[in-house]
Amino acid sequence: MQDMRLQHIIAVVKEKSYASVEKLAAQLNVSAMTIRRDLNLLCSQGRLERCYGGARLPSSIVRETAYSEKLQVHREQKLLIARKALSFIQSGDSLYLDSGTTVGALAQLLCESQLDVSVVTNELNIAQLLAQAGLSVTMVGGTVNQATGSVSGHASEQFLRQFRFSKAFLGASSIDYSFNTFSPNFDKAYLKRLAMELSAQCYLLADAGKFYSSAMCLITSLNQYAGVITDKEFSKAELKQLQEKSVNIIPAADASL
């Protein structure tokens, strides 16, 4: 039943570019609480944006999200994931940090930590952040992507092959029902695969919203990562499936705090 509701909500928001909790609750004959849960779900999937009293279309278009602003979205989850990831890093590691806001959060924590590591990254913001903090950073060369400020392409691949890493921390734009990771961009997907080849261990950082959707380009399957660090809570059925595919899920929120 809730599937219908979600569809309806999306439709309404798309048409009117805004919908209030109250009206949706009346239209759909459910309580406001249920609508809020739906909106929060859709928001976490990036399908719309939440605001006090309702929801509106995601304003992702062109809106100049400064990097630090962008980090604010789902900041708690991302930080939780990043904190967990940080616990896998030791002084002396040679790291590859992929592009993306969750990995960006990890970079921030890395700055504040006293860890002595060498970092290679393909994202301009991350390179800048870490360099300012005095860490040893190498920027991957290549074609700069307008939207994300990351580099990719043939030149990047060639450049990256000169390195080897003890650990890589990667993002992905989505994860489908068969537990494969995806990126919307072929060059980026390839670069991620390459980084995985060059790393002794690699970890996927994925917030709950990344699950169960897919993008154009396949990266790899979840069991290729040494660990998948996520804040998503899995049902028993899901956990069983994941175990069958020998995927190593590392919950972001637990013990270490």
Place this chain on the structure above:
Amino acid sequence: MQDMRLQHIIAVVKEKSYASVEKLAAQLNVSAMTIRRDLNLLCSQGRLERCYGGARLPSSIVRETAYSEKLQVHREQKLLIARKALSFIQSGDSLYLDSGTTVGALAQLLCESQLDVSVVTNELNIAQLLAQAGLSVTMVGGTVNQATGSVSGHASEQFLRQFRFSKAFLGASSIDYSFNTFSPNFDKAYLKRLAMELSAQCYLLADAGKFYSSAMCLITSLNQYAGVITDKEFSKAELKQLQEKSVNIIPAADASL
């Protein structure tokens, strides 16, 4: 509901380039206090600028990065030099933009221009700026320098050799009495020389303050540049000397304005 209000306010300000607290309060059926709170919020986000009794469009669309702040020092001179440099660029050029604030000013102007050029740069800020403006940008890979946010080193040299440029715009930290250019860093000096080798024409951008001091590492002599764009006013004796050494000085401030 305040989300809608913010949208409306932005729209009004964009259209009329100014909106008063009073009128907005009347239009939107809320108290003046609420409008003030909204305006202050939008102002803190840099989406508009506050003024007594209302708000107006932000004066510069350029964002408040630490970078563009840095450009403020000697901003007029740098912009004058950059504007002159811009006049040498045509659509179709393949450019190398060196690191440094004066070249950074050129990058800003390049963003605002409608020129269709391909750019390779070794500075993170410049890469980001140009990419956001939708230009075709390639970032040079390599070790990131903590202070400047530029890359250099062996990996950068190797990377750069893959390219050829129609024009290069370079900075220098100082110029001595014998009209040689200098950099405080060996790797950077080498990278600049390399960029010059790979470019059909190269221009030095140097504000008046750069003259008559020296740094550790020699780059090259002034006559190796196709042109030296500067705001410095030379004496007749100096001009004679420069002419003897066949240095092509291009005054930043003149005619074209």
Place this chain on the structure above:
DNA sequence: ACAATTTCGAACATAAATTATCAAAATTGG
């Protein structure tokens, strides 16, 4: 420079929306 006027922002009060929590209802899998 001074006073009159307007605008501003802090503090409080109130209303609305949200979250957290728990129990009831619906759904699912055997």
Place this chain on the structure above:
DNA sequence: CCAATTTTGATAATTTATGTTCGAAATTGT
């Protein structure tokens, strides 16, 4: 059909948004 899980609804506690008042600060006119 029953037990286990998930979804939903109701309530209280919390957070957020808005309006009002009033003294301080800015602007204007003289």
